[in-house]
Amino acid sequence: MVAGMALSPETEEALERGRALWNAARYYDAHEAWEEAWLREEGQVRLLLQGLIQAAAAYVKALEHLRPSGAAKLLAAALERLSPLEDGFAGLRLAPFLAALVVTRAEVERWLAGERSGIDPGLAPRLEREGGGGGA
Numbered sequence: 001m002v003a004g005m006a007l008s009p010e011t012e013e014a015l016e017r018g019r020a021l022w023n024a025a026r027y028y029d030a031h032e033a034w035e036e037a038w039l040r041e042e043g044q045v046r047l048l049l050q051g052l053i054q055a056a057a058a059y060v061k062a063l064e065h066l067r068p069s070g071a072a073k074l075l076a077a078a079l080e081r082l083s084p085l086e087d088g089f090a091g092l093r094l095a096p097f098l099a100a101l102v103v104t105r106a107e108v109e110r111w112l113a114g115e116r117s118g119i120d121p122g123l124a125p126r127l128e129r130e131g132g133g134g135g136a
């Protein structure tokens with residue numbers, strides 16, 4: 001549910017497929033799954049999907065391409081899109097997810113400053129469902 005209205009079945013399916021891929025550390029594939037829904041959505045649901053896509057792209061930049069500058073920009077954009085959304089939006093536990101993105105962004109900034117040579121893949125948060133339904 002999103003603010004009293006149900007997500008379309010197609011968007012719900014894309015959101016869940018992307019969430020499972022994200023939780024399997026398949027960030028590029030999660031990005032692709034969410035992009036399908038993003039192209040047809042609007043309003044806050046579109047912002048949610050765009051933020052998730054940017055977060056996924058940030059982890060691809062950081063962990064696969066080893067590009068801290070791109071990761072930092074994408075994390076900033078993801079946080080800008082996702083931060084205004086309430087925890088539980090679209091049935092997702094966004095608060096812990098956002099908190100972990102903030103930590104990742106700080107570590108990427110340390111990488112940019114030359115204080116480290118990359119980021120720990122373990123920094124990537126799980127994207128959980130509200131109410132504990134957080135399986136893959």
